[in-house]
Amino acid sequence: MSGSGGLATGRQVSEAVLVPDADAPRAARDFAALTLRRWGVPQWGEPVGLVVSELVTNAVRHARTPATLRLIPAEAGVVVEVDDAADGVPRLLPPAGRSSAGGLGLAIVDRLAEAWGTTPRAAGGGKTVWARLRMPDAPAWREAERAADDQIVLELPWDKDMVGMVRSAAGHLAVRAGFERRDLEDLRLAADEIYSLLYAQRPDRPAGTGISCRFVVGPGRVGLEMTAPVAARRPPGVDDFGWHLLQALVDEIEWRAGDRSCGVRAEKRKGTQA
Structure with missing residues (x-):
């Protein structure tokens, strides 16, 4: 099952293919910022850019294969998806196992995203790691804040x-x-x-x-x-x-x-x- 949710009118899925090198996370952040400006929501740049950076960093560090980044507009925000060709499933480490050397990326995603997960790819093997973010100008999010x-x-x-x-x-x-x-x-x-x-x-x-x-x-x-x-x-x-x-x-x-x-x-x- 995909984590994409419904599409918002007027915003289209944005996709980029990244080579597995040290510049990939920066390129992914730049691509995300450009997409959000095109969608008319540049204020989403920091949380979305942080999640994008962490998911792409994980793909570069552990999968070591080209990665496809997708930003999917959803009714209450945005979904970030990253495809790679490796089968290993990322897992969230307990706090004691995290350090500046590793384990913090998914902890950041887990805190900033409403939900995240991994979906096996049917064609060509590999997986999709996705994260769904609710954003402050989405009606459903305002209702949750009032509650x-x-x-x-x-x-x-x-x-x-x-x-x-x-x-x-x-x-x-x-x-x-x-x-x-x-x-x-x-x-x-x-x-x-x-x-x-x-x-x-x-x-x-x-x-x-x-x-x-x-x-x-x-x-x-x-x-x-x-x-x-x-x-x-x-x-x-x-x-x-x-x-x-x-x-x-x-x-x-x-x-x-x-x-x-x-x-x-x-x-x-x-x-x-x-």
Whole structure:
């Protein structure tokens, strides 16, 4: 069964064939951005580009065959499909098995997509890996937002390179909450600063620990709570520039610290000045 869903009037399926080399993910992102501009929804570029990049990276790294990328307009957003000629089925690793060296790609897809999966190809062998994204200007998505806040939790390894994942997730969720570009950029920068603040409490990568990021998304607002299971060694002070910057970027912020953990709770609301 395909994950494509219904087609939206006025937008047509867009397809590209990619060679299996290091430039393929960048080419895929560029192709996705061009397609979304043609469809009239360039604001979808960040979440769609991130999912496209991760699926194509997996195809290049593991299948090592030419890959066909398709963007399929659906009634509530877009479906991303990537075909390759390998039979191996990608699987989502548990948090403990993920690192900057591997295992994070599907974790990103799993968090950003409404659904994803793998379908064997009937002709020529191989498979199709697909992901369906609901986007903020789709009517069905607005109804879901009115019904209840959405909570997304990322359990990340203790690695400073994971800040990029947090920043990207914050940007996608800001779009979902209806933020304009300025508010979106403020939230992304705040997520970056909060993650860096917690990582600085113990940069020597303690075994078996990670940073937990919980986002709460509702119409016009995004809440963010990050927690690290380590005692605070460098809590923010009254003269801390980063903490003053955070206070200017968000509407609410609170530092929390105990004997065995520390964290930050923040909230950003659409169209407000902190």
